[in-house]
Amino acid sequence: YMQICVDAPVSYFVTNWADTPAYDEITTGLFRKVADFQQYHNIQMGFRTYKNLIPLIDEVAERVIVPIISEDQYDQLKSALKEGTLTTDESKLLHYVRKVLAKLAVYEAAVSLPILADRDGFRVISNTDAVDQRQYDSNLMTQAIQGIREHAERTGNVAKADLIDFLYSNADNYPLWKDSTSNKLNDQEDVYPAIVYGNGGVML
Numbered sequence: 223y224m225q226i227c228v229d230a231p232v233s234y235f236v237t238n239w240a241d242t243p244a245y246d247e248i249t250t251g252l253f254r255k256v257a258d259f260q261q262y263h264n265i266q267m268g269f270r271t272y273k274n275l276i277p278l279i280d281e282v283a284e285r286v287i288v289p290i291i292s293e294d295q296y297d298q299l300k301s302a303l304k305e306g307t308l309t310t311d312e313s314k315l316l317h318y319v320r321k322v323l324a325k326l327a328v329y330e331a332a333v334s335l336p337i338l339a340d341r342d343g344f345r346v347i348s349n350t351d352a353v354d355q356r357q358y359d360s361n362l363m364t365q366a367i368q369g370i371r372e373h374a375e376r377t378g379n380v381a382k383a384d385l386i387d388f389l390y391s392n393a394d395n396y397p398l399w400k401d402s403t404s405n406k407l408n409d410q411e412d413v414y415p416a417i418v419y420g421n422g423g424v425m426l
Contacts, residue, residue: 251279252300252320262324263374264343271337271346278330279323286326287319290386292402311395318385325378332371339366 253259256272265271288296299316302308331337337344393400
């Protein structure tokens with residue numbers, strides 16, 4: 223009887239989660255669930271960490287992704303993902319875009335959120351977490367977080383360069399981008415702006 227009582231609320235939560243506003247809020251954008259993000263950076267499959275990353279992902283999308291792939295292409299990609307109608311070409315583009323979003327969102331998290339290095343990944347913590355800080359050497363933790371930040375910055379800028387190279391190498395497959403002002407071949411007098419995070423990056 224007790225097991226049934228425990229399972230019933232869990233079953234109700236799982237079944238009805240997709241019908242709640244919170245579900246749409248968490249799955250808005252180019253990552254639909256924690257596992258999507260986990261493929262590109264280890265967050266220990268943490269829902270809280272993923273939820274805290276969402277605003278940072280949106281910020282990186284607006285600041286970095288949209289100028290690179292164009293607003294029309296971004297909106298089309300987001301819509302196709304939400305509707306489950308991604309083409310093969312859109313899936314390929316999504317992979318490159320997600321890699322940039324994940325790495326640069328992690329960079330932002332390491333700068334602005336309380337995080338804890340956890341094995342080969344990290345997780346976002348709060349003041350109410352029962353984390354005994356005495357078991358962690360503060361200098362080692364600072365170095366670990368710095369390492370996460372620097373790695374995310376470096377790999378994020380490389381991923382951004384890979385995304386741009388992919389678009390120019392496959393321009394005919396992405397007409398929304400090809401015909402946009404984001405395609406700098408449409409304006410020979412313009413030079414593509416280098417959007418670089420932190421102190422390093424790739425000259426574009």
